[in-house]
Amino acid sequence: MRRPRLALVPGEPAGVGPELCVRALQRRWDAEITVIGDRTVLQQAAARLALPLPLPPCGDDSVAGEGSAAVDGLPIGFIDRPNTVGVDPGSPNPRNASAVVEALLSAAQGCIDGRFDGMVTGPVHKATINAGGIAYTGTTELLAGHAGCEVVMMLANDVARVALATTHLPLREVPGRITPAVLARTLRIVDSALRRDFGIAAPVIAVLGLNPHAGEDGLLGQEELETIGPSLERLRAEGLQLVGPLPADTAFLPRKLEGFDAVLAMYHDQGLPVLKYSGFERAVNLTLGLPYPRVAVDHGTALDIAGTGQADPSSLFAAIETCARLAARGRPRRGEAS
Numbered sequence: 001m002r003r004p005r006l007a008l009v010p011g012e013p014a015g016v017g018p019e020l021c022v023r024a025l026q027r028r029w030d031a032e033i034t035v036i037g038d039r040t041v042l043q044q045a046a047a048r049l050a051l052p053l054p055l056p057p058c059g060d061d062s063v064a065g066e067g068s069a070a071v072d073g074l075p076i077g078f079i080d081r082p083n084t085v086g087v088d089p090g091s092p093n094p095r096n097a098s099a100v101v102e103a104l105l106s107a108a109q110g111c112i113d114g115r116f117d118g119m120v121t122g123p124v125h126k127a128t129i130n131a132g133g134i135a136y137t138g139t140t141e142l143l144a145g146h147a148g149c150e151v152v153m154m155l156a157n158d159v160a161r162v163a164l165a166t167t168h169l170p171l172r173e174v175p176g177r178i179t180p181a182v183l184a185r186t187l188r189i190v191d192s193a194l195r196r197d198f199g200i201a202a203p204v205i206a207v208l209g210l211n212p213h214a215g216e217d218g219l220l221g222q223e224e225l226e227t228i229g230p231s232l233e234r235l236r237a238e239g240l241q242l243v244g245p246l247p248a249d250t251a252f253l254p255r256k257l258e259g260f261d262a263v264l265a266m267y268h269d270q271g272l273p274v275l276k277y278s279g280f281e282r283a284v285n286l287t288l289g290l291p292y293p294r295v296a297v298d299h300g301t302a303l304d305i306a307g308t309g310q311a312d313p314s315s316l317f318a319a320i321e322t323c324a325r326l327a328a329r330g331r332p333r334r335g336e337a338s
């Protein structure tokens with residue numbers, strides 16, 4: 001069986017993404033890697049790390065497995081997406097926002113066209129992309145819009161899998177977004193991905209409440225009684241195994257987590273701090289529901305250490321391994337979870 005072909009996008013060029021990609025290119029993976037980014041930035045990162053940069057010499061659209069693949073025995077391809085202006089590590093320039101987004105969309109289109117079997121992405125600086133005039137709340141949302149499908153963000157490490165009912169939005173908007181329709185589509189996508197991508201035959205998903213102590217029987221909020229609880233009842237009737245709504249403060253106790261294959265948090269900072277605290281360097285960010293696997297690092301652009309060589313590549317390495325494994329299982333079918 002041929003190795004899966006993965007696109008690797010470094011993300012914000014002034015962040016730690018380029019140096020982490022250079023480190024990834026020193027290794028042999030169970031995948032053919034095609035980097036989509038700015039060659040000069042990668043060369044500068046490699047020079048700072050005193051590491052070789054095994055990219056093929058050709059410019060546009062050289063894809064691993066189609067010509068210029070083997071560099072020093074490593075199956076690597078390269079597609080150049082040059083930045084508009086030079087890069088100063090630690091100081092993102094909004095003028096490079098379009099190159100960042102174009103690289104992401106090139107990878108996504110390549111996956112949809114079947115030229116890649118999955119994509120791995122480094123961290124993107126959301127404010128810089130917007131300052132560059134491009135409306136962007138996250139790569140999850142960008143890829144959902146590009147593919148025209150509903151998706152779910154799930155971060156995972158060896159301790160837990162945490163999916164989110166809502167992603168990048170102001171906290172005050174969260175309660176209004178927790179609707180029966182959102183819960184139904186989110187939980188169906190998570191259930192389907194646990195079965196297909198993680199090989200769990202009968203997944204159990206814990207669902208958190210929104211309010212303290214899951215609303216304390218309505219004393220501390222109505223969402224559990226009016227929306228979350230009834231939604232879970234309807235989905236149980238479809239065969240989903242759902243536990244909750246649970247108080248978020250104790251749902252992650254190790255003894256409880258043992259019984260769950262994933263936890264659905266109602267909002268970003270209800271679930272992700274636990275996941276990142278329990279294993280920042282080992283966690284990855286998956287976009288469930290796309291017609292191809294997409295896996296990202298769990299960390300941000302780390303501008304405070306960009307260019308210093310201190311950035312830990314473990315999350316990127318875990319993302320490549322995870323994406324290669326998912327891609328080898330075969331492409332998700334569009335609409336499978338709906």
Ligand SMILES: NC(=O)c1ccc[n+]([C@@H]2O[C@H](COP(=O)([O-])OP(=O)(O)OC[C@H]3O[C@@H](n4cnc5c(N)ncnc54)[C@H](O)[C@@H]3O)[C@@H](O)[C@H]2O)c1
Nearest residue numbers: 122123124125126296297298299300301302304305311312
């Ligand atoms: N996958 C993504 O695209 C992604 C994920 C999270 C945050 N972000 C974005 O990144 C930007 C910065 O976010 P932030 O400052 O909240 O979080 P951050 O993860 O960039 O940094 C938080 C802390 O963790 C450290 N850190 C991060 N990655 C590290 C690594 N690989 N090795 C060692 N230390 C590391 C940083 O130095 C910093 O001290 C924001 O624009 C945010 O939206 C992007």
Ligand SMILES: N[C@H](C(=O)O)[C@H](O)COP(=O)(O)O
Nearest residue numbers: 138139140141285296298299
């Ligand atoms: N919510 C993610 C996290 O905290 O790790 C992150 O911001 C990146 O998400 P996208 O992959 O949607 O850019």
